[in-house]
Amino acid sequence: MAKLLLGKPVAEALNAKTREEVAALKARGVVPKLAIVRCGEDASQLAYERGAMARADAVDVAVARVALPKDVRAEALIDVIRAINGDDAIHGALLLRPLPRHLRDREREICDALDPKKDVDGMTTLSCAGVFEGLDGMGFPPCTPRACVEILDHYGVDPKGKSAVVIGRSLVVGRPVAMMLLARHATVTVCHTQTRDVADVTRRADIVVSAAGALKSLTAAHVRPGQVIVDVSVNWDPAKPNAKGGMGALAGDAVFDEVSRVVDAITPVPGGVGAVTTSVLMRHVVQAAARQMQS
């Protein structure tokens, strides 16, 4: 049975650092503050927002929520973002995505309206370039890929010289996590829907980061003993027993029972990467506040 790479201890270690830094900032008169901007009432965005607010509360970061209607015009959303740029009391901003459909063809413009200094979830062009170039201090990477790397760090899995396979090439997870593993000197392969034999590729890896977003897509055939699996996806499995004794629960890409019997270590879903993301977000807010104090 694989070792479970639980997110909670990773989050707690990050939170402890954050609380220390918040205390230091407060002693200098600065209360780190995050703005959360949401368009509409999407259930999973509301859940993420609640999680972020609870986490903020736990580490003493202030939060300003901006809830906009689902049919908000692009200009109005951009005005909100510009107001955040101009508000010195707000150090970081999170725009919940995916955006409503009518805003998607202007998503790049909307994301780039945010001052990169306050871009704590890596959505601006500058943050993207920072991840690609492997530079610290150029914006921030998105929180989810950073959470993957924090989990590896916490459990002493050094990617250096190892072979890492990333399944998925999205801009929010796959590509940035590939670049972050490359910066940590892994030999990195990116698989995706056009890859001919994903199982053949993943079996050769030392580390597999699965961000396919496809239930039961990572099976025993994809893995071998000795591997570390980071399962990033959050899928709905109607056939998984839930805590209330019924059926239907969240699940990752891995067929957990069979994969965990083979590999060395695996992050569970829920309780793995997702449990770390908001702690990374709070670290970014505090780092953003510290940088803004210096400038």
Next chain:
Amino acid sequence: MAKLLLGKPVAEALNAKTREEVAALKARGVVPKLAIVRCGEDASQLAYERGAMARADAVDVAVARVALPKDVRAEALIDVIRAINGDDAIHGALLLRPLPRHLRDREREICDALDPKKDVDGMTTLSCAGVFEGLDGMGFPPCTPRACVEILDHYGVDPKGKSAVVIGRSLVVGRPVAMMLLARHATVTVCHTQTRDVADVTRRADIVVSAAGALKSLTAAHVRPGQVIVDVSVNWDPAKPNAKGGMGALAGDAVFDEVSRVVDAITPVPGGVGAVTTSVLMRHVVQAAARQMQS
């Protein structure tokens, strides 16, 4: 014996398109013009500049050369770049790199002084982000990785669904070419100096892009029949016979005689990727001129 993927026919096909577009622009009163900025008198930069000027002449693109002293101050170089930004008659600018040593810690700032619209060799942050995001029209990719992809296109090698291995993770070749192959739906692996067994990785690939910059680093042990090899590096081989009957000539990463006996196709050095780069540069200048006309 492998098929030789010569750069010249690729360059000629690109040049033919460029000449057509130059004629169309001229008919509308616009003469596409490139500025080449050089600091110092580095021999390989002078050679590249001569090549670019000959290519520009052949496709009827105008060139303005700015030769600065090797000890130029960062501020003076940035002033030159800003003057180019403000000159409507100049559509693209190439800053020859590597920069002199004293400028390197301000390289990001210097590169970002250029208006991304005129960044025809992909050196600005916006161009980097465009390559990472796989977006057309956000700056331009660097010319060398684009030349690799143009060669594959020209010879009908479609990366889609194939396994591509890139050796090298530099920002000028390795990482951008990896992203461009990913955008063309290859399964992409990036190897580098920390990769444990490069030969084991490259032997599994369908396409190998070698940008190691290390003479004789790609041997018969790294390849298998059926592969396409793009050798990007330009190294000096003191033991290679030259055209004058003496010893000492340019060579790629591949031990050409042994590798070319095994694989399906390979780009020679010289006469491969390097023969295409300035043709890509001219295409970018013309595209930049066309975009600037529209805006």
